[in-house]
Amino acid sequence: MNSTDSIINIAKQTIETEGKAILNLSNLVNNDFSEAVQLIYNAKGRVIITGIGKSAIIASKIVASLNSTGTPSVFMHAADAIHGDLGLILEDDVVICISKSGNTPEIKVLVPLIKRAKNKMIAITGNVDSFLGKEADYILNAFVDKEVCPNNLAPTTSTTAQLVIGDALVVCLLELRQFSSSDFAKYHPGGALGKKLYLKVEDISKVNEKPKVYTNASIKDVILEMTEKMLGVTAVIENDEVLGIVTDGDLRRMLTKTSNFTGLTAKDIMTPNPKCINNDKMAVDAKEVMETYGISHLLVENDGKYAGVIHIHDLVKEGII
Structure with missing residues (x-):
């Protein structure tokens, strides 16, 4: 077997x-999981997560x-906690301790301190019979039979299991909170993800030029308008309504059909009834229309009146595509 085949096989086996x-984790979800989710949901304080x-x-x-996703949380390193950071934990906070073995020295020192403060404690551990498992109020079982590491030493499968348990917590909580896409946008205003959730067509089209000609405009006027506005397109309008x-x-198609432009107007070469989008639609809606x-190019309207142009390059620039 060559090295390429070996690497591919190892990756697949991993x-x-x-x-x-x-998949086996789903068999370990029990009432403790449900009660832990409800504890966090109803908590007056934050979630402190340590490991x-x-x-x-x-x-x-x-x-x-x-x-x-709407649940205030703070990370506290277990080693730092026993050297001063324990003050992060407030009276109404819920603490989640993550440990594969549940028996590490730092956890054994930290857990009694949390218990003494009477904060509710949730354990994410692969060993329910561990020190952490026995002391926690709720246990989220993250048991794995072995690490995928050939020496069964490097945290691999176990940390993946912890991550999945965490994701399950997150999804349960956002469902309980009825966390919507608009809520998500509020917490993610930056970057492409946020823009997909809040950026509207108007936000893009208003910074572009607004090329337009009337139906009786000459071909020369059409070319001048397209050149001046630098969008490679112009709307053809009458009474502020888009006709083409x-x-x-x-x-280019006109050039293949005739060499005599005298007397030709915008109406003669325009594409009638073009695809338009209202300016209050989301930018992602414009993307879908263009792709479909x-x-x-997509002409923009405001209550049936011509309002501008949006170009596919605008969507690429904003990270929508």
């Missing part, structure tokens, strides 16, 4: 082994996911 371990080593990294990710569109393609009809 994915398949972890996949089976993750050590690779579990700490997973804790950070779960914190980020909870914060972005002239694109660079329409001009294979077009690169």
Whole structure:
């Protein structure tokens, strides 16, 4: 077997082994999971998530996911907690401790301190009979038979299991909160993801030029308007209503049909009844129209009146495509 085949086989075996371990987690979900979700949902305080080593990294990710979906959360490293950061935990906070073994020295020191403060504690652990498992108020079982690491040492399958348990918590909570796409946009205003959720057609079209000619405009006037506005297109209007569109393609097709432009008007070469979109629609809606009809320009209307142009390059620039 060559090295390429070997690498591919190892990768496939890793994915398949972890996949089976993750599927088994569904068999471990019980009332503790439901009660833990309801505890967090009804909590007056925040969720404090702690762990050590690779579990700490997973804790950070779960914190980020909870914060972005409406559940205020804070990461607290288990080692730092016993050296001063324990003050992060407030009276009404719920604490989640993540540990594969549930028996690490830091966890054994930290857990009694949390219990002494009378904060409710949820354990995500692969060992329900561990010190952490016995001391926690609720146990979320993240048991895996073995690590996918050939030496059964490097945290691999176990951390994937912890992550999936965290994702299950996040999804349950956002469902309970009826967390909508508009809520998501509020927490994700930056980047392409946020723009897909809040950016409207008007936000894009208003910064573009607004090319337009009337139906009786000469071909020269059409070309001048398209050149001046630099969008490769112009709307053809009457009484501020869109009747047609002239694109660079329409001009090229005209050239293949005639060499005498005298007397030709915008109405003669325009594409009638072009695809339009209202300015209060989302930018992603414009993307869908362009992709569906294979077009690169979309005329924008406001209550049936011509309001501008949106170009596919605008969507690419904004990260919508």
